[in-house]
Amino acid sequence: MRYVVIMAGGSGTRLWPLSRKGTPKQLLKLISGQSLLQLAYERASRVVPPERIVVVTGEAYLDAVARELPALPAENLLGEPEGRDSLNACAWPAAVLLRRDPDAVIAQLTADHVIEPVDAFAGALDQAFTIAESSPDVLVTLGVVPTSAHTGYGYLQRGEPLADHPGACAVANFKEKPPLATAAMYVTSGDYWWNAGMFVWRASTFLEQLRLLEPTTYADIMTLADHPGRLAEIFPTLTKISVDYAILEPVAHGKASARVVAVPLGVDWRDVGGFASLGELLPSDSDDNASNALIQTLDATNNIVLDHSGSGQLIALLGVSDLVIVQTPDAILVATKDQAEKVKALVAKIAESAPDYA
Amino acid sequence: MRYVVIMAGGSGTRLWPLSRKGTPKQLLKLISGQSLLQLAYERASRVVPPERIVVVTGEAYLDAVARELPALPAENLLGEPEGRDSLNACAWPAAVLLRRDPDAVIAQLTADHVIEPVDAFAGALDQAFTIAESSPDVLVTLGVVPTSAHTGYGYLQRGEPLADHPGACAVANFKEKPPLATAAMYVTSGDYWWNAGMFVWRASTFLEQLRLLEPTTYADIMTLADHPGRLAEIFPTLTKISVDYAILEPVAHGKASARVVAVPLGVDWRDVGGFASLGELLPSDSDDNASNALIQTLDATNNIVLDHSGSGQLIALLGVSDLVIVQTPDAILVATKDQAEKVKALVAKIAESAPDYA
Structure with missing residues (x-):
């Protein structure tokens, strides 16, 4: 079954005095009276029902998130005792959902951006889900077709096209935030997409890559999934690392058992980081x-x-x-x-x- | 007897949003929680008791002024139905006080400036009162010893020194707000003072000059002093003109019966117009x-x-x-x-x- 995990952590100090210790960016009513989290939830609701939407946030924001999203079941709200970067914000919900549903396929989405049109986004997600469902050995990353030589994003270098999935392709490389000249070269070449930091994968496939690449974290996360009461003990000890560095890049370079493919996201995708x-x-x-x-x-x-x-x-x-x-x-x-x-x-x-x- | 008239009219739009239709500049608590009017009243209190202080303000501000200055007798608060420039803000209280005291000598002061030290100001006022009391044919104007080539003030050109009054002198000319080069020349020459727009005169002497130079206004003002109930009828018909143009300049040029002398004000005198x-x-x-x-x-x-x-x-x-x-x-x-x-x-x-x- 399909699931959506929304990552809504972070403090967003770049928007002070709007964002504050108690009110991170995703909870601010920035867009026509709606928060970025509500908008992300609405996007998720286009593809799965509320009982299959999970939100990962900071423990301090659990009450606020619950108030914002009253339809979200309580057990689908995961509060991190402290931020341990995106690897753990991916691994923890993957383990939790795997225990609930061994065939869980997860769209791991951010709540940092305004994305329009929503229909195009839902279409790209559907394609990504279809690819992940049909191929047990892929991690799908969403690539935004760039509209400018943005230096604030990472880039994906496109590899071979996927035969049965028009537009989708293998990922040859991940590129860090580039200098302007490099970004301009990326964009004019047509070979690069922005790395949206959003992914679709089977929980089992993702966790198998984690087991191969970060076995300690894998063991801790599975223990946590089986013993939720040990959250405060286990979570703060997890290695703080991004999912790109820990999983996507090594997998793309053949260092585990799966491969990385990218699905294009032809949307207006705006960071509201500043x-x-x-x-x-x-x-x-x-x-x-x-x-x-x-x-x-x-x-x-x-x-x-x-x-x-x-x-x-x-x-x-x-x-x-x-x-x-x-x-x-x-x-x-x-x-x-x-x-x-x-x-x-x-x-x-x-x-x-x-x-x-x- | 000595009196002080404080002019506290004007709307002060240059300080919006501090100054508003209902709260002119002089009533704003700008300086350590005090208003310019309160500061002007305190300066006046150094030289005369409250029953000899008169405040001229806009009719709309009468209640606010009364609240600010609870010691001021109600009959010493004059409210102009509309602003008719400084000639009438001088002439009306002069006529009112002449009827109360034929020997009234008035210090006509503004409430637009911060003036320090207060002792030096009181000393200069005392000298000006002494001159006006001893010479029935003078209008005394206060000249501020300039500390910069300010282009926002008018200037007084000093004439012959007064024999019995050290520092005081005749006024040879009034000069409009000058361009910077002219202002610099004025200041370096030592022959010019800032025109403070503050005066000391016998009510009788001032009103006699008014009678000679502006006979219609004189007649109207004296009628008003004798028939306060006709304020709303008479006041709006008065000629709108500054006391400098109507009285001080023509008198300095020998066009009436008195002469103009200046007393130096060696104080820090700051406009708070902007x-x-x-x-x-x-x-x-x-x-x-x-x-x-x-x-x-x-x-x-x-x-x-x-x-x-x-x-x-x-x-x-x-x-x-x-x-x-x-x-x-x-x-x-x-x-x-x-x-x-x-x-x-x-x-x-x-x-x-x-x-x-x-």
């Missing part, structure tokens, strides 16, 4: 000021204004350009777009001197 | 960020942050320079210092589309 990408999702005025707030401007261009304070304040911009202005009930950020990515360093500073606001 | 001057009154951090708020900064320099919202929000600045950020309970302004003087045009725009916030 304010700039968030701004692209908001309505803009004729001077390219993107805002969800009540704004008034004079000689102000290309700003992003995000008001999540509920204050109903008018935000007036005069003569300013290329700023990011974000308001929450207890904090206001005024930053240049150029420097906005340094917000992490600012939050670290705030955590020291005014920890209540971090 | 945000830049307001910023100078606030504590600054080592990066020249001036603020009355809880701020945190990273790579942010030379900004002014004014929080009058009472929200207790943290205001974080990241990578921004030379901005003015102002918050009130219902509005936020983010402006460049360069453009901040255009706030009047912004407020006009807001008045059209979102009048509640203007």
Whole structure:
């Protein structure tokens, strides 16, 4: 049977003051009053019923996630005592679902992106499921057909096409986030897709690769699946490593028993990791000021204004350009777009001197 | 007897969103929790008792002023039905006080500036009162010894020194706000003082000059003093003109019966007409960020942050320079210092589309 696992961990300090210790990015109502998690859940609901959707999140966010997704069965909500990177966010639910259903086929999805159109996404997932169901020795990765020479994503180098699955192909190589010139070469060549960090695999196939490549983690994860009460003891001891490094790359290079194939995702796939990408999702005025707030401007261009304070304040911009202005009930950020990515360093500073606001 | 008249009219749109239709600049708690009006009243209290202090303000602000200055007798609070410029803000209280005390000598003071030290100010006022009391034919104007080639003030050209009053002199000319080069020449010459727009005169002498130069206004003002009930009828018909143009300049040029003398004011005299001057009154951090708020900064320099919202929000600045950020309970302004003087045009725009916030 088909399952969807949604990964919704991470703290998202890049969106401070929207994202906070208690409210990670995926739970923020960023898009027309919906959170990224709700949007990811809706996408999952297109392909499987709620009882076959699992959410992996931080233990601290379990209550918040349960409130956001009331249809999700309690046993499908997995709370990590601490973040142990994506390998364990893949392995733990795979082991749990394998125990429930030896034939479980899992789509392992992120909740970090806005993906449109949803139909195209569901179509690509269906193709990936079909491939994983028909071939017991494949791990399927989803590759986004690139629309720009983005330097913030990893890339997949396409290998041989798959005979029975139009568009799908083997993965020849995984490439780290490239410099701009390299990214441009990747995109113009047509041989590379963005590595979406989303996968479809049989639980059994994935776990067999884990057993071959990371036997200790495999043993721990299977023990955890059989003894959920030992979560707090076992989970923090797991090796912190990404699933790409631990599984996908070695498998693609023939170091285990399966192979990696890629299915193309022809969608608009937008990271909302930072304010700039968030701004692209908001309505803009004729001077390219993107805002969800009540704004008034004079000689102000290309700003992003995000008001999540509920204050109903008018935000007036005069003569300013290329700023990011974000308001929450207890904090206001005024930053240049150029420097906005340094917000992490600012939050670290705030955590020291005014920890209540971090 | 000596009296002080404090002029506290004007709307102060240059400080929006701090100053609003209902809260003009003089009533804002800008300086350590005190309003400019309270500071002006405290200065006046150094030289005369409350029953000899008169405040002229807009009719709409009468209640607010009465709350701010509970010791002020009700009959000393004059509310203009509409602003008719400084001539009438001088002439009306002069006529009212003349009827109460034919020997009234009035210090006509503004509430637009921060003046320090207060002792030096009181000393200069005393000298000006002494001159006006001893010479029935003078109007005394207060001249601030300039500390910079300010282009936002008018200047007084000094004439002959007064024999019995060290430092005081005749006024040879009034000069409009000059271009920078001219202002620099004025300051280096030592022959010019800033025109403070503050005066000391006998009510009788001032009103006699008014009678000679503006006989219609004189007649109207005296009628108003004798028939306070006709305020709403008479006041709006008065000629709208500054006291400098109508009285001081013509008198200095020998066109009436008195003469103009100037007394030097050796004080730190700061206009708080705009945000830049307001910023100078606030504590600054080592990066020249001036603020009355809880701020945190990273790579942010030379900004002014004014929080009058009472929200207790943290205001974080990241990578921004030379901005003015102002918050009130219902509005936020983010402006460049360069453009901040255009706030009047912004407020006009807001008045059209979102009048509640203007």
